[in-house]
Amino acid sequence: MKLSQTSLLWLLLVVQAVCAAFFMTDAVLDWTGGESAGFRHLHSFELALALALIAGLAATVALIRSQNRRVSQMQRQLSVAQGAFAQLIDAQFSDWNLSEAERDVALLSIKGLSIAEIAQLRQTKEGTIKAQSAAVYRKAGVAGRLQLLSFFIDELLSEPLVKHRADGSNSAP
Structure with missing residues (x-):
């Protein structure tokens, strides 16, 4: 059975918490001068816990590198x-023969900006944007903004943008 990265991280957290609790208890007993019968001769246990902490650090570094990749x-x-x-x-x-202004208006519409926002961005009147939008919809053969957006979403979903090769790498179509 292979542990998932999340399970491994939880396991590392538990190991580190146990080690921290032991070392804190040992430090408090050393500081106060008190000795518990259970903590007198645990040098080999302390060494094992220290090694567990080092292994946890190494595993954490490996997981961080894996996540970064x-x-x-x-x-x-x-x-x-x-x-x-x-x-x-x-x-x-290009297929629709949109002018530069119509391209800008169409793209901003697809991004969800309102007529007023597009007019403000392009420093023009709302009537101009409405006329350019109507020209875009006519040339695209759609009834409005939602159908224009739907056209591109349908295109996006109809074919994967990133194809997986047999060697595990990716390529654009």
Whole structure:
């Protein structure tokens, strides 16, 4: 049976807590000058606990490195997915023959900005943004913002952006 990383972390936490409790008790007894019958001749037990702490540290370092590698891999995959999605949007905008202004308005609409927010961002009037939005919807063959967004979500979900190769690496389509 293989332990999951979460289970291993909990096990390490328990081992370190037991070691800490023992060493704290031993330190308090040493400081107060009191000796308990159970703590007189435990040098080999102290050595075993110290080795357990060192092993816990080594395992924790290994898990941190493993998690860092996993995060890096996920960031690379996300970067590929973002790039592929941006390319998909750009190619579709070209197919629809959108002007630069219409591309900007369409992209900001897809991102969820309101007409007023887009007008403020582009430093133009809301009427202009409404006209450009209508042109985008007409050229895209959709009825409005939700259908435009739905078009790209359908494209995104229809084919994986990151394909897994037999060797375990990833590639963009």
